[in-house]
Amino acid sequence: MDTAIKFIAFDQLNSALDRISEQLDVWVPVASKDQKRVIQFAPYRPGMTLVLDHQTTLGPKQVVLPQVEALFRFDYRKSADEPSRQKVQLEDPHPPAPTLIFGARPCDVKGFLVLDQVFSAGPFVDGIYAARREQTLFATMVCGQQDSACFCSSVGSGPTDRTGSDLWITPIAAGYVVEALSDRAHPVMAWLQEAATELHVAAAGKVQEEAARQQVGNLAVDQCQQHFLQRFADTNYWQEVAGQCLSCGICTFVCPTCYCFSITDEMKDKHGERIRSWDSCMFFTYTLEASGHNPRPSRLERYRNRVGHKFSYFPEKYQGLIACCGCGRCIRNCPVSIDIRKAVQNLQGQNHACS
Numbered sequence: 551m552d553t554a555i556k557f558i559a560f561d562q563l564n565s566a567l568d569r570i571s572e573q574l575d576v577w578v579p580v581a582s583k584d585q586k587r588v589i590q591f592a593p594y595r596p597g598m599t600l601v602l603d604h605q606t607t608l609g610p611k612q613v614v615l616p617q618v619e620a621l622f623r624f625d626y627r628k629s630a631d632e633p634s635r636q637k638v639q640l641e642d643p644h645p646p647a648p649t650l651i652f653g654a655r656p657c658d659v660k661g662f663l664v665l666d667q668v669f670s671a672g673p674f675v676d677g678i679y680a681a682r683r684e685q686t687l688f689a690t691m692v693c694g695q696q697d698s699a700c701f702c703s704s705v706g707s708g709p710t711d712r713t714g715s716d717l718w719i720t721p722i723a724a725g726y727v728v729e730a731l732s733d734r735a736h737p738v739m740a741w742l743q744e745a746a747t748e749l750h751v752a753a754a755g756k757v758q759e760e761a762a763r764q765q766v767g768n769l770a771v772d773q774c775q776q777h778f779l780q781r782f783a784d785t786n787y788w789q790e791v792a793g794q795c796l797s798c799g800i801c802t803f804v805c806p807t808c809y810c811f812s813i814t815d816e817m818k819d820k821h822g823e824r825i826r827s828w829d830s831c832m833f834f835t836y837t838l839e840a841s842g843h844n845p846r847p848s849r850l851e852r853y854r855n856r857v858g859h860k861f862s863y864f865p866e867k868y869q870g871l872i873a874c875c876g877c878g879r880c881i882r883n884c885p886v887s888i889d890i891r892k893a894v895q896n897l898q899g900q901n902h903a904c905s
């Protein structure tokens with residue numbers, strides 16, 4: 551099988567994706583039709599215009615953990631032997647198709663490495679997530695478009711972080727140089743027709759060197775677990791960093807590492823579905839108990855929980871892994887400009903250096 555380094559000229563990108571999408575479900579970054587400023591991953595269709603020179607507004611989280619999905623279907627049936635009783639018949643969802651996420655960024659992939667700890671690393675495995683994850687390949691691009699909200703280098707990643715990716719794409723002047731990073735990538739490499747020349751490979755090397763030199767963000771996260779606990783009861787501090795919060799939940803919906811969800815049963819007659827849908831810990835109702843008691847009734851307590859979850863509780867549980875990939879989406883999209891870096895940096899008694 552021919553799996554040498556490959557090259558895709560700009561004007562050949564769609565025909566390459568046409569060939570791949572005959573074999574796999576392919577998701578690509580595109581601008582939404584109605585709101586051109588929103589870029590998100592969508593199933594590839596021939597002729598689509600990809601947006602590869604800009605971080606997406608929403609990452610590819612929904613490909614593996616959809617915003618709304620049926621976990622299973624159920625039917626209530628009368629028992630022929632005992633008509634006074636009903637039986638419940640369950641139907642599993644369809645098994646996932648092999649899928650390629652084309653044009654993700656290192657921070658997008660890092661987000662899945664966080665989600666994996668919760669859904670598929672055990673001891674409790676979410677079978678639906680694990681099956682989709684197993685079937686999903688990442689063709690990730692070296693990132694050269696950081697903005698002032700990005701801080702991936704501060705949380706253990708960076709523009710050339712290949713961890714978790716299967717193919718590595720480097721944009722050069724004439725197109726894209728593609729390398730295989732895992733055995734699972736070899737069939738995709740074989741569907742790409744043009745081998746990269748020495749000149750292409752050398753140009754890609756320069757792009758990667760330049761990107762690797764970038765230190766993206768200057769947030770110090772050492773000992774943030776302990777500092778968070780010391781700040782926990784400092785209401786003035788949380789008022790200062792999150793007093794403006796509207797509880798809108800946007801920060802959680804755009805976040806590659808947030809995974810709060812809600813479960814509901816939806817029925818018509820005797821048929822129904824158990825639905826999982828994204829939820830947000832920033833909503834008042836998220837922790838509202840049936841008694842009327844709410845352990846996190848105020849916006850400040852909910853924002854504090856969001857910071858603590860990502861920078862204190864999660865690393866404490868998962869061997870120091872911070873549940874933030876530094877993508878900056880929550881910072882860019884918060885309607886009142888709350889900056890999670892400010893909350894974390896000041897936990898540690900340092901001056902906030904971010905605008």
Ligand code: SF4
Pocket residue numbers: 801804805806807808860873874875876877878879880881890
């Ligand atoms: S908390 Fe913000 S910066 Fe961190 S992963 Fe989530 S959206 Fe990105």
Ligand code: SF4
Pocket residue numbers: 794795796797798799800801802832853883884885886887888
């Ligand atoms: S996006 Fe901003 S205002 Fe909305 S819930 Fe998050 S921190 Fe609060």
